[in-house]
Amino acid sequence: MDRVTWDAAQRAVIDLPADASGVVVGAPGSGKTATAIARVGALVRPPAGHTRGALLPDEVLVLTPSRTSATALRDRLALAVDVATPGALARSIVAFAYQIIRADAVHRGDPAPQLLTGPDEDQVIADLLAGDCEDEAEGFTRWPSSLPAAVRSTRAFRAELRALLAECAQLGISPDGLSDLAAQHGVAEWAAAASFSREYLYARDRMRGAHRDAAGLVREALGLVRTLPAGAPGLAALERLRAIVVDDAQELTLGGVELLEACRSRGVAVLAFGDPDVGSGSFRGASPENFSRLAAAGPCTCWSGAPRHDA
Known part of the structure; x- marks a missing residue:
């Protein structure tokens, strides 16, 4: 089996404390996604001689800007953590927003929202x-x-x-x-x-049912995370989280960035991986300024080399 060799910057990111927040910048092909996956594995996979990792699987969530990229990460994450998980570790930012809104709606007895x-x-x-x-x-x-x-x-x-x-x-x-x-x-x-x-x-x-478009879901979830008190049933899933890892963060809209900031203000560590020079989601409201806003809020690590696979 191949053995992955990480450079010093990548290893430093993988081994950060569980409560570390910040932004990781790397050029295309430099191994950002592989490092993000290894970071999740380091948080959840039990070290030799231990029965559990630093965090439980339901205390870590990987977010991506799209459902397609979240689906593509799930098998790789399952192999990296090598422990049973209560559900998929990767979701889109819209799916995460939906989970928050749905939990709050169910608690209040309102219809569950439907994505338009x-x-x-x-x-x-x-x-x-x-x-x-x-x-x-x-x-x-x-x-x-x-x-x-x-x-x-x-x-x-x-x-x-x-x-x-x-x-x-x-x-x-x-x-x-x-x-x-x-x-x-x-x-x-x-x-x-x-x-x-x-x-x-x-x-x-x-329309029949409580419909929201994607932008509306994220904006509504942001309002709940900002205003609901600690212990509110609608925030139960969020309050279990201790760390969020974000892949392709350069594709986040302003609402997505603000939602992550609101999560961080509630004590959840947020580590975002991306490259502002390769963003392709401007038609959805993504822009380098959004990524820069994340970077300005915490430490930033950069690298240019990809991990090596040694036989």
Whole structure:
């Protein structure tokens, strides 16, 4: 079997105390994900002669920006920890937010939330935009001349509109808030988007079940983590955690970063791995500034070399 050889910086990260928080920066191919997995193994796997690791499996969680990347990590994490776990160690940041919101809803006797998927959200937006075209035929115009019906009928426009709605949700900007910004800066497109946002939220809230989009889930979970008192049933899963390891942290949106900060303020160690130069999630609101915000809040370790596999 191959034996992995870590350089000094990687070994220092793997062997950090269980309560260490910070940011780990590495270039593409430098072994960030492998080191993150080894870090989890070091926290959970019992050393020789011991019956348990520094932390129990349900005290550690690996978060990623997407469900796809979380799924890809699960088998590798299972091999690294080599102990029984109560569930998957890796989840997306949205799945983590959903867990918090669902627990709080169940405690209060409210319906469990349902995630409004990307295709579903696109269909809602497309239907509302089609309604706008019908209204224009009757003389009512919401959108400025810079955004004619031919533009609004394209998939690219719907994607941009979805991104704007998600960014407003991430930043906590209500339709009224966006309307105020439009008036302050004289941007007719923002005023139209504010009006559209009101209608979109109304349509979403009238759907069967308690639907949330991804940005809304993260924003709502952030509010609960910030405001619920210690011991609240809705935060039971979070309060069991002692360490969160984040892979591909450069892809986090502002809401995801703020949720991690809120977890850290409740005493959970957060160690984030990423490279701000390779972010690809700008369409979802991810940006190097979000990653820099994480880095500014704690120690930062950098390296450039990948681990070696020796026979």
